Amino acid sequence: MGHGVPFLFHQKENAMQEISNRPDWGKLFLDALSCPGKISEAYSVFHEYSLGNAILAALQLTARGLQLSPIASFNKWKQLGRCVQKGQKAIALVMPVTVKAKSKDEDERGAANAEVDANTQAKGSGRTIFILKNNWFALSQTEGAEYAHEVVIPEWDKALALSVLEITEGHFNLTDGNTQGYAVPNEKRLAINPLAAMPWKTLFHEMAHCLMHSKEAQMADGNVLPRDIKEAEAESVAYLCCATLGLPGLDESRGYIQGWLGSKERSDEFGKKSAARVFSAANKILKAGTEAVKAGEVCDEQ
Structure with missing residues (x-):
């Protein structure tokens, strides 16, 4: 892995110190790109219809x-009960x-x-x-039985975070049960499948899309972001948020990220170009749902 990832991480470290009990995001990010993960079975529960x-x-x-x-x-x-x-x-x-x-x-x-x-x-x-x-x-x-759609996390307030970030959540209106959620970034709108296996992780993923991937989203070199980079970025944000809040789903996140990037070379490039963007979005999402925001703090701009 290149030396650019830890360097970019420390550029954002001061802004993230306010999040209590925050783990080492630099190490977590490197782990997400290199440690073995697994592909969630949730993506193959339903038949794939034409x-x-x-x-x-x-x-x-x-x-x-x-x-x-x-x-x-x-x-x-x-x-399915x-x-x-x-x-x-x-x-x-x-x-x-x-x-x-x-x-x-x-x-x-x-x-x-x-x-x-x-x-x-x-x-x-x-x-x-x-x-x-x-x-x-x-x-x-x-x-x-009622499906666990709502995300209840003691250290983080979902409704507050969505309000602060001006993101709206709507009804999931797809017939594909394997799709865990989706986002419309230009409208800052998202929806979570009521049958999602890990709705908290999917929520962070789709919030990241809303913050990072508007129609005009570009990489640092000015190129338009391809889909594989968008998906890897959004899931990296979800990975950091889940790790920080002690939530399940890290193995599945690593499998998803590495699956989209496909190779060590792509992962190295992703680490150098997307680390700062991922850290900023994760920090913004976590801060938006904390008591600190209720006290009047404003999230750092990406």
């Missing part, structure tokens, strides 16, 4: 006056179905007398067609 099916589901839910929300089959919701509400009707999606088909030889000679070799049989054994099936329900059509 864009066409997602649009089809959204149209049907909107027509019925139902909120857009993650979709799954009856049995999948049951596995939720039941479809009585009276709710399934929505239709396009699904593949394999039907038996005769080979060309069988059509010509007749099935009774055909002596088709195994290879020809395999080629003519079936074909796939696509049909509409009413098998799916949205989260808004189910009931069960």
